[in-house]
Structure formats: C-alpha cells, structure tokens
Amino acid sequence: MTEKFVMLTFDLEEFDIPEEYGQTVSEYDQMNVTLSGMERLLKVLEKHQINATFFTTGNFARYNSSLIKKLAEKHEIASHAMYHSPTHDFKESDIEESMLVLKSITGKDVSGFRMPRLRSFDRSKLSGMGIRYSSSTNPTYLPGRYNSLDKNPLPAMQDGMMELPCSTVPVFRFPLFWLSFKNLPTGLYNSLCRITLNSRKNLMLYYHPWEFADIGDYKLPGYVKSPDxxxxxxxxxxxxQSLLAQGATFVTCSKFIGN
Incomplete structure (x- = not known):
C-alpha cells in the first residue's frame, strides 16, 4: 500500500492581521496572542506525537528565542522572512536575514521558505541561498488576493528546488487552507482532506498559531476570527484523528522531500 503523508504546517508570526482591517495592535500584544495560541496548539501536537513545520518570521524568533530553540528539538523551523506586517517593504535580504536569525537560535540550517501572505516574489534566487523547498503557492483562485490556477497543484521541482503547494481538492482546486478549515463544517472539511489524501497521497495544510488564541474581541471579519x-x-x-484513522503519516516538509 502506498504511504500517505501529511505535512501539518503553521505560519509562526506576529498577530498583525488586524492591520489589514485598520486596527492597531501593539507589538507586545501581537506576540502574546500568538504565544497563547501556541500553548493550545502544542498540547494537541504533543498528545498525538506529531512533528510539524513552523514557518517562522525572524522578528518573532528574536523576541521568543527560548520557544524557537525548544520547538527545534522536535519540529522543523523554516523561514517566513523577517517580518509579516503588510506595511513592511519586503526585500530579498529579509529571507537571508531570517535564515541567519533562525540558525543562530536553533543551531540548525534552514531548508524551507514560505512567503508572507503568499505574495508573488522572485523565487529564482532561493536555491542559491540554501533553500531546498518553498511552500509559497496556493494553486487556486482567491478573489481579491490571487489567481494561481495556472500553478502546478502537485509537489514538483522548480527553480532548482522543490515547490510544495498548499493542498487543493483534485479537479475543482478548492483550497484546503486555514480559512476553509475555520469556516467549513468539520465533517465536510475532514472529508475533503481525506479525498485529497487518497488521490494524491500527500497533504500540505497550513494554519496560524494565533487562530487558536481567543481573538473574538478584535475587529476582524467573522470568517477570519471565528471559530477560535x-x-x-x-x-x-x-x-x-480523522487522518490518522485513514493511515496517514505526519511528517515535516524536509522529511517529505527526503522521501
């Protein structure tokens, strides 16, 4: 029987999404909201003995170095650039700076990268930085954000490295990203994940630790903050539990490309 792999990934970043909706949140609160969500999240991962990949901003890592060092003992730490804020002017040097910050904390090389908000950027230089894989594509159509229906929905070599696209349902390209997870009924979302895993033998799922904090008091659209x-x-x-019952093996991104 062909093995089925699930990559459970989290964008470990500052809770800055309120900035997209005109609300200011102090850096202290941005960090603490994410840390609150991490506390809940890690209990679940530990309970089921799951190794995950955390795409981490260099800025978050510098403020929370003890947490990142502890995470790296079991999980994979990958780059999410230096800053996540929508007001930050992204530069290629942000990637290299974040890699240096993460390596200085964990003592391990950084193999993966995910672009904040999955924005378009020049991928051609990533492999030269030592990046072995990127997970910066959501091969679907998201109104007002991006149209990536022309992108390959399957893991494939691109620009000298592996691209691990966020999972979409075969044929229909319905995205299985964080907003679908939050807003679809549990049974339906889990069923779509099982269908995709059976068909493609792999799942790339991504969420945010801050989603698991109590964020109901923030002025965010209901579809962004609820449930939390x-x-x-x-x-x-x-x-x-649903994926484990299906015989799935949870792996980090680096482990997956190694297989």
Missing part, C-alpha cells in the same frame, strides 16, 4: 480558541483547537484534534 478551544473550539478551533477541538476542530484540529478531530482532523488529526
């Missing part, structure tokens, strides 16, 4: 906290944590646990 314990309710969303329970949904994640049900998803993991």
């Amino acid at each position: 906290g314990e309710k969303l944590t329970s949904k994640l646990e049900l998803l993991i």
Whole structure:
C-alpha cells in the first residue's frame, strides 16, 4: 500500500492581521496572542506525537528565542522572512536575514521558505541561498488576493528546488487552507482532506498559531476570527484523528522531500 503523508504546517508570526482591517495592535500584544495560541496548539501536537513545520518570521524568533530553540528539538523551523506586517517593504535580504536569525537560535540550517501572505516574489534566487523547498503557492483562485490556477497543484521541482503547494481538492482546486478549515463544517472539511489524501497521497495544510488564541474581541471579519480558541483547537484534534484513522503519516516538509 502506498504511504500517505501529511505535512501539518503553521505560519509562526506576529498577530498583525488586524492591520489589514485598520486596527492597531501593539507589538507586545501581537506576540502574546500568538504565544497563547501556541500553548493550545502544542498540547494537541504533543498528545498525538506529531512533528510539524513552523514557518517562522525572524522578528518573532528574536523576541521568543527560548520557544524557537525548544520547538527545534522536535519540529522543523523554516523561514517566513523577517517580518509579516503588510506595511513592511519586503526585500530579498529579509529571507537571508531570517535564515541567519533562525540558525543562530536553533543551531540548525534552514531548508524551507514560505512567503508572507503568499505574495508573488522572485523565487529564482532561493536555491542559491540554501533553500531546498518553498511552500509559497496556493494553486487556486482567491478573489481579491490571487489567481494561481495556472500553478502546478502537485509537489514538483522548480527553480532548482522543490515547490510544495498548499493542498487543493483534485479537479475543482478548492483550497484546503486555514480559512476553509475555520469556516467549513468539520465533517465536510475532514472529508475533503481525506479525498485529497487518497488521490494524491500527500497533504500540505497550513494554519496560524494565533487562530487558536481567543481573538473574538478584535475587529476582524467573522470568517477570519471565528471559530477560535478551544473550539478551533477541538476542530484540529478531530482532523488529526480523522487522518490518522485513514493511515496517514505526519511528517515535516524536509522529511517529505527526503522521501
């Protein structure tokens, strides 16, 4: 029987999404919201003995170096550039700077990269920086954000490295990203994940630790902030149980490309 791999990934970043909706959140609160969500998230991963990949901003890592060092003992730490804020003017040097910050904390080389907000950027130089894989493509159509229906929905070599696209349902290209996870009924979302895993033998799923914090008081659209906290944590646990029952093997991104 062909093995089925699930890459459970999290964008470990500052809670800056309120900036997209005109709300200012202090850097202290941005960090603490994410840390609150991480506390819940790590309990679930530990319970089921799952190794995940955390695409981490250099800025978050510098403020929370003890956490990152501890995470690296079991999980994979990959780059999410230096800053996540929509007001930050991204530069290629942000990637290299973040890699240096992460390596100085973990003592390990950084193999992967995910572009903040999956924005377009020049991928051609990533392999020259030592990046072995990127996960910066959501091969679907998201109104107001991007149209990537022309992108390959399967893991494939591109620009000298492996591209691990975020999973979409075969044929229909329905995205299985964080907003689908939050807003679809649990049974339906889990079923779409199982269908995709059976067909493609791999799943690349991505969420954010801050989603698992209590963010109901922030001025965000309902589809962004609800469900949150314990309710969303329970949904994640049900998803993991569903995939484990299907015979899935949870692996880090580096482990997957090694296979």
